[in-house]
Every structure is written in C-alpha cells, then in structure tokens.
Amino acid sequence: MNEAVVLTPERILEVTEDVLRRYGLAKATVVDVARALDVSHGSVYRHFPSKASLREAVAKRWLERIDGPLRQIAEDAAGPAPERLDRWLRTLFAAKRERVCDDPEMFQTYLTLAREACAAVKCHKDGLIDQMSAILVDGVKQGVFSVTDTKATARAIFDATSRFHHPAHADEWKDADLPARVDATLALLLRGLQA
C-alpha cells in the first residue's frame, strides 16, 4: 500500500467511484478497488465487509452530497422563509439536473445503487421533508406562511415538484421551457403557503 495515504472508508469510497466510472457497475469488483488503492482486498473488506455494503456506502455518499448544501439552507434560520424555500427547491432541482447532464452514465449507476439501498433512500427523503418542514415552521414564526400541518405540507411540496427532482423525469430536464415551468410552479406553491 502507498504509505503516504491512510486507508480510510472515505478514501475507499472515492476510489470505488473512480473504479465504477472506469469499469461500469456490472464489471467493477472489490478486487479492482483494492488494486486501484494498491492494497489487498482484505484491507477493503475490513472497512466494508461485503460488496453489498460497499455499494450501499457509495449510494449513501452520493445522497449525502446532495443533502449537504440543502441542509445549510434549511438551517440558516436568519433569512426570510419564502426566499429560503425557493432557494432550497431550486438547489435540489439543480443538483439533480447537473448530475444527470454532466455524467448520465454515472447517474444511472448511482440510481441503480440507490434502488438497492432503499432504506438509505427513504432516510434521505425523510430528511429532505424534515428540512422543508423546518423552513415552513420558521415561515409560520415569521408570520409569512400559514400552514397547519407542516410535515404534510412539506411532503405536498416535495410531491408537487417531483417533475423537477424525481429521476423518472430526467429526460425532461433539458427542455428549453424548463426554467419557465419551474418558475410558474414555485410561484403557485409559494402563493399557496402565504399567510
């Protein structure tokens, strides 16, 4: 092993993503990952006891990278809630759109991994709903939103914006009229929240 680099789970996941990008999901093996790290595959298994657990960890890491910037917006309770909710949603849409446009093949790989890791995906989605709920609660406190059930409303917003963040609609994200459609939908939803 390269002595200069300590074998952390994070390092393994980084290299696993490279390997997936190079060989594709169907062909990439733990041995390929170990070889790329210049370690024995036993060293990889010490951190990830099975190929399945490694795949799940890659999916989780991908979801967390989408999650991070969103959480920042949700937790920044200082700003006016409508502007924050609008920014939060647009950040979510952009994150998905960039991933599918920049590297469609890796997007498909991550989608497949995410489908296997359904517990992690559910947790990710619940987390997103919680973040939106927090913004809604702030908006109610600020007197700008009128919402009775914040959780159900957050979920309704998530559902009502599926076309812009759900991977089943990825083919439609390159449409020239997408920005106008996002604007119209967000305007309608924010109006529905107004106190």
Add this chain to the structure above:
Amino acid sequence: MNEAVVLTPERILEVTEDVLRRYGLAKATVVDVARALDVSHGSVYRHFPSKASLREAVAKRWLERIDGPLRQIAEDAAGPAPERLDRWLRTLFAAKRERVCDDPEMFQTYLTLAREACAAVKCHKDGLIDQMSAILVDGVKQGVFSVTDTKATARAIFDATSRFHHPAHADEWKDADLPARVDATLALLLRGLQA
C-alpha cells in the same frame, strides 16, 4: 365477413384492442385483426393504410377515452371553479390509476403505442391544459381565483400533479398514503389560486 356488422373504423379499433389484449403488442398483426373481424386484411387496410396508422388510432382512442369525462367537467361552466378544478384533477388521477391497476399489461401496451404517437400525445396534453385554463378563466370571472397567466398556471398545475397522473409514477399509485398525499397537494394548489 359477418353481414350483420358494418366494418367501421370504430369496430376495427375495438377488435384491435381485443387482439392486442389476447396476443400482446409484439405478436399481434393486422392479419389477426382481420381474422377476428372475419374480413380480409385488405378491408382493414382500406380504413387504416398501415400497421403504424392502426397503432396510432388505438393510442388516440385510448387518450380520447381519458379525455371525454374531463372535457365534460371543464365545459360545465355552471359550477364553482375550485370544486370543478378539484374534481377535474381527481378524475384525471383516477382514470390513470384505474387503467394501470385494472389491467397493467394493457396499460403498458397503450403506453408503448402512445410513445410512438407523440404528436397525438402532445395534442392530448395541450387539450388537457386548455381544459384547465378554461376552468381557471371561469374562476377568475367568478372572483374566486386570482390568476394572471391562465395557460402558464394551468401548466404549472399539470406539472405539480405529475406524481399522480404521469405514468412514470404508476408504481407509487398503490401506496396506502396516496389519498392523503393527493388531498394535501390539491389543497395547497387550490390555496395558491385563491383570489
């Protein structure tokens, strides 16, 4: 040919649907349709000059059956617009959901045919947006809706309800919490339209 039944395009389409249901899309041929009608395949070609035109007509017929009940709601200008819009949307969701739940295989067949008939589908979608626009216009006249661009808003409502009518989400339509999610989304959207 059975002398008692006149060979109309409608009769051919009816039998074509039976044949598709029996043999599946991949195997069904125009000869099968002719045989089921007890006519020569030339008689079928007189009405539909190619297999493609027959397939397109089946797709259009399917779309029209979804369209009919919706148009009635849209054109019944007497009722209060919010109730009509709510009913229109729920009728659309139910039409899609029933089709996929009652006969998933035929739903897939129709979807494939619809994908081929993209001009007909675009026309169908534009028609749905127009119907919603008409309800929005009525609502503005009734003083219950505040909408500046009715067409863009109708499209936003269509987009915001994709999860409940777009076939890409068909797998989610059996979820136990679907009715509650529909209610929450429609409540939010109708609130966004309120004058």
